Amino acid sequence: MKQKTKLTALFFALLLCVPTFASCGGGETASVETAGEAVTETAAETEEETAYTADYLPDVKYDGYEYRLIAYEEYPAHMTEPSGDLVDDAIYTRNMLIAEKYDIKFVETRYPYTNYNDVNTLMTNAGRAQSDDFDLAKLVFRHAFAGVTSGYVPAASNMPVVDLTKPWYVQKMNEKMVVDGVAMLAYTAFDKNPGGASIIFNKDMLIDLGLEVPYQMVYDGTWTYDVMYSMAEAAILDVDGDGTMKEGDRFGFIAEWDNMTDLAYMGSGMALMDFTKTPPVLSQDEQLIDMFTEFVAHGSQNGFLFNTFKVYGQAESSRILGNQYFMQGGSLFMQRGSNTLTTLGDMEDDYGIVPFPKWTEDQDGYYVALDGSRIAVPLACSGDLERVCVIKEALAVESLNINHPAYYENTLTKRYVRDTESIDMLEIITNSNMIDFGAALWSDIVRAPWMNSIENNKTDFASAVAAKVKQSEKSVQDLMDIVADLKQQ
DSSP: OOOOSOHHHHHHHHHTTSOOOSSOSOTTOSEEEOOOOOOOHHHHHHHTTOSOOOTTSOOOOOTTEEEEEEEESSSOSOOSSOOSOHHHHHHHHHHHHHHHHHTEEEEEEEEOTTOHHHHHHHHHHHHHHTOOOOSEEEEOHHHHHHHHHHTSSOOGGGOTTOOTTSTTBOHHHHGGGEETTEEOOOOBTTTSOSSOEEEEEEHHHHHHTTOOOTHHHHHHTOOBHHHHHHHHHHHOBOTTOSSOOOBTBBEEEEEOHHHHTHHHHGGGTOOSEETTSSSOEEOOOHHHHHHHHHHHHHHTSTTTEEEHHHHHOSSHHHHHHHHHHHHTTOEEEEEEEGGGGGGOTTOSSOEEEEOOOBSSTTSSSOOEEOOOOOEEEEOTTOTTHHHHHHHHHHHHHHIIIIIHHHHHHHHHHTTSSSSHHHHHHHHHHHTTEEOOHHHHHOIIIIIHHHHHHHHTTOOOHHHHHHTTHHHHHHHHHHHHHHHHHHHTO
């Protein structure tokens, strides 16, 4: 395994192998095909410069096999030609290297990102019919998990020729999806967009308030909720002095109220259902209750939270309007996915980005919630599951080698970040993603008790969770029966 220290040097070395064209493949069409056989000698040489290699994968050729991908128009998994765009060209470079190495042709069918139910229907119908309709489809988490429990998708533990311990797997997230020794699903660098859920702050405002820019605190491990909450409180300003905090005043935080709950427990590395126990149980940990109680106290404080759902309604437009309010200096902090940086280019004030804080300084690291990325899964009835998984693993390796550096370089060159520390922060965020497995699976049982109490400004968390214990035990037992069967495969 070879590893470089400079992401930008690595990416530009890779980019040298890509000729420049005026247009990008894929366009708005639903189906895209590529021959994949024309890879330059320079591209083949570039493969030797990559940082990571999966030496355990077989040295095999697949005789021009068409490898069928299901992806999204907004987040394509394949490009037919380079365009000069750093991110798109990285996708092209990655796939051409793999196509040449294994003698395959990538064929991609794309859906709009919001049509994830259509992709699930495609997977489910193929699974029920036991038909070999595609190789790899990107599904939302709950659909991928339903595929595993229905037998249409192999559990990650049961996929051939994969090594779940490698760095191209998102370890902090994946360890949360192990049930009684079985890895149900596993996110890779191919599945995860670099970056993730984050805290964006108005740097100029922070300095004007006499507060410390938190980068060094992140490095030192002292960036905690207590620090962030106190900073947010210091920023509150009733601009017109009428005693009512509203649009036009300055708030501590901008967020949707339900996403803000991530601040109460995801940053601690805790979960609402404890999968470290067999069978898993609903968590009623006192520290977890303390976190939510403190969140309610701060969230209900006048001027602390500009709740975009309350102000603008629960629609995608509320996020856009919230972003605009932040750009106008309406808040010190904003909780968003790091891809929001691409919308802030015209912001007059400087801004920065940091991961979700720790609950206490002695916490072992930073954790941030899953940011909605789709996960790529194969059909269990594939004509050659080993071939599917060999290419899947290769895509994961080269995504870490090529696509992640391209993302950071693109972020720098297009000025989505305004200081070099933010690149460090993005890497920390990328490497800190996790998932609350139980809350993602059974939101109405696991997540709803906490959410309902918060929405009603109550702190009756213990009794609210206790009321769901019996119902959760039935869901858990069904899961454990499935896991027992998977262990026999």
